[in-house]
Amino acid sequence: MFQYEKVLQYPVNIKTPNPALAKVIISQLGGPDGEVGAAMRYLNQRYSAPCREVQAILTDIGTEELGHMEMVAAILYQLTRNLSVKEIKESGFDAYFVDHTAGVYPTAASGFPWTAASMQVKGDVITDLNEDMAAEQKARTTYDNILRLSDDPDVNNVMRYLREREIVHYQRFGEALRRTIDRLDDKNYYIMNPAFDR
């Protein structure tokens, strides 16, 4: 089960509302490489992981991603506070506002809502861990792109923190993959799927 702790993993305090920036940041909530997808990917993949270490990594990184989902949502919430109709129209936030007001909805910056089609659970640990390593790099690139587009120091401070976490997770998934390969027949680890073939 999960228990909520009333504390963010890293502080989020945005001084200046900026709905135009929120339109971009929202992709790290509900975009194809965002935090909702990361949490769903790892927390659903863990059942077919064949050893405890990999089950633990998927559980603990998946849980951290729920915390990142909350941090990105907090940024969006704070960037879109106290907006006037004029600001909403001039920033181009109107297309989002008409459907969601200033609520936090998991969608890509393009407006495409979060979809499980942007992630996979293949039920094969080698395949899934390779996807997870790619997912961390895709998220890292997205944070790089946000840092190119944003000049708000309060936002960028959090973006840099989250970017670092992608790199740490990539490292941990790489170790999980190595451990898995070592346990299987390392001369031919594609010989079988340990979650299916007995």
Next chain:
Amino acid sequence: MENNRQKALRKLMAARFALHDAELYLDSHPDCQEGLRYFRAKREQMEKLRNEYEAEFGSLTAACAKADERWEWVCGAFPWERGES
């Protein structure tokens, strides 16, 4: 300016983070003695800071919230509000 609650919270968040990062490391290095020592030290530090914080500023989990006169869980702000983290 940070108030006392924020100061205590930031210290707790830093210790909480170090502990979490050590957890991930131990998942893939379960026999690393140096890692285990680091984790034990961080856990002790985090538990001390959490107990001090919760005693003064309220529980971080609903299960541990005070339930005497009024349900404490709804008395403190949630952390996504500006100034609450």
